Amino acid sequence: MKSTKGIVIDLVDFEDYAKVVTIFSEEFGKLAFYAPGVNKSNSKNKYSVQLFNISEFEIFKSRTIDKLSKLKTGILIHDLLNIATSYTTYIFATIIIKVLSQINEISNKNKDIYNIAENILLNMKNSNNVFLNYIIFLFKVLKLTPYKFNLKHCERCGNSDKIVRFDYVKNTIICKRCITRNETIQPYSFLETLRIINEFKLEEILKHRFNNNDLLITHSILIEFYENILGFNLGPIYLLKNFAPLTYTKEVADLYK
Template sequence: MGAIKINAVVIESNYYDDFAKIVKVFSKQFGKLSFIAPGLNKSTSKNRYSIQTFSLSDFEIFKARKEEKISKLKTGILKKDYFKIAQNYNNYVYCSIIFKILDQIEQISHKNYKIFKMLIFSLENINNNKNSFINYLFFITYLIQESIQPLRIKSCVRCKKSPFPIVRFEYSEYGFICTNCLLPDEKKQPDSFIKLLANINKKTIYFNVEQKYYYTDLIVLHNIVVNYYENVLGIYMGPIKMLKDTVALNVNEIESNKYK
C-alpha cells in the first residue's frame, strides 16, 4: 500500500528507541492515530520539526491496515507551530486537558473533520492568548455535544418539548427543565446561565467565543462539563486538578446558591 497524506495536530510524542518516536496526532482525515517516526536523531532527518507537540503538520504515512498494527511516517512538513501555548502556564494546562480528551476520542465521537476544525480554531486563539479560558471551555463543551451522549439542552427533559420557558438546568438529568415541570424543591436559575446553555445548542463555537458572558456562568458551566466527562463519559482529564484548585475557578457560596 502506498503512502497517504494527512493534515494533523501532534498531541503527544514519546521516544520509542534512540532513533525513533511514537507520535500521536489528531488528524482531519482519520481523527486520532499513532505512527512510528524513525531516524529522528540523524542529522539529515527533515521530519523532526513536524512531530513536536503543538505542531500542525502535513504527513505522509504508511497507514496500518489493522488496528493492532502501527502506521509508519514517511515524511512530515511543519505547517504551523503553537509553541507559544507552552509559554503560559494556564494555556498549557488548558491544551493539555484538551489533548488528554482527544487521546480518548474513540469513547466520544468520530466526527473527525468537524472536531479538527474546532481544534485548529481553539489552538489559534489560545496560542495568541485570546480569551484562552473561553476557547478551552467552549471546545470541550462542544466536543460533548458531538458525542453520542450530549447535554440535553434542546428541550425540557421531562415533558420532551418546550411550550413553556426553560428556567433550570437539572444536574442529575443533565438537561433543561421548563417552568411547567419544575418541582417544588427546585428553583429557577439565572436567565443569563440558561441563555448561555441555550446558545451552545443554537449557535456555533465560532459565535460563542466572541460573546460576553457572566464569568460565574462560565465557571458553573465548566464544573458541569468536567463532571460530565469524568462521571458520565468516563474520561481521564489529565491535569484538571490544577484548575479545580484555583481560586479563579471556584464560586463563592452566595453565588453558588443561585445555581443549585
C-alpha cells in the same frame, strides 16, 4: 501511502533517534506512527512532530492494528509551541489533547472534531479568550457524541419556552411550568450561556460577553460529565480544581443549585 492533517497529541521516545507519535487526524481520528530519526538535530521532520503542532503527515499506513504506521514526511502547518509559555493555557491545551486521545471511543465524527480542535488551539495560541475557547471545545465536542446535553426542549413537557433550570442529573432543561417545589430557578444569564454555546458558531460565541460565574459553573458541569459519566482521564485537571481564578464561593454555587 496516506496523507493526512493532524494535531500532535502525544510523543514517546523510541530507540536512539526515533519517536512514536500520536496525532488526532482529520481522516483517521487518533493515529499513532513510528517516526524514525526525528530526534536528530538535522531531521527535516522534527518540527512537524512537536506536541500541539498541526502538520501534514505523509505516512505508510499499517494494514493491521498490531503494527504501527510509519512516517515518511511531516510538513509543519501551524507551530503552537508558544502555548506552553502560559501556565493556564498549557493546562487547558493539555486537557484538550487528553480529550482528543479518548474521543474516538464514543464518536467517529473525526473531521468535525478535528476542525473544532484546530480552531480552538489556534485561538488559544493567539491568546484569544483562552478560557472561553477551552469551554467551547469541551461543549462542542460533546455535541458530536451520543451523550450531548438536551438543551432544546423541557425534559418534562417538551416545550422550548420559559426555561428556568438546567437539571444536573439528567443534563437537560426544565421550563417554569414543570419546575417542582424543591427546585430553584437559576440565573437567566446562566441558561442563556448554555443556549448560546450550544446553538451558535464559534465566531458568534466569542463576540458575546459572558458572566464569569456562569462560565465557571458551565466548566464544572462539563468536567463532572467528562470525568464521572464518560470516564475520561483529563490529566492535569486536578491542577485547576483549586486554582483560585476558576473557583467560586458557596454563595455563588447556591445561586445555581
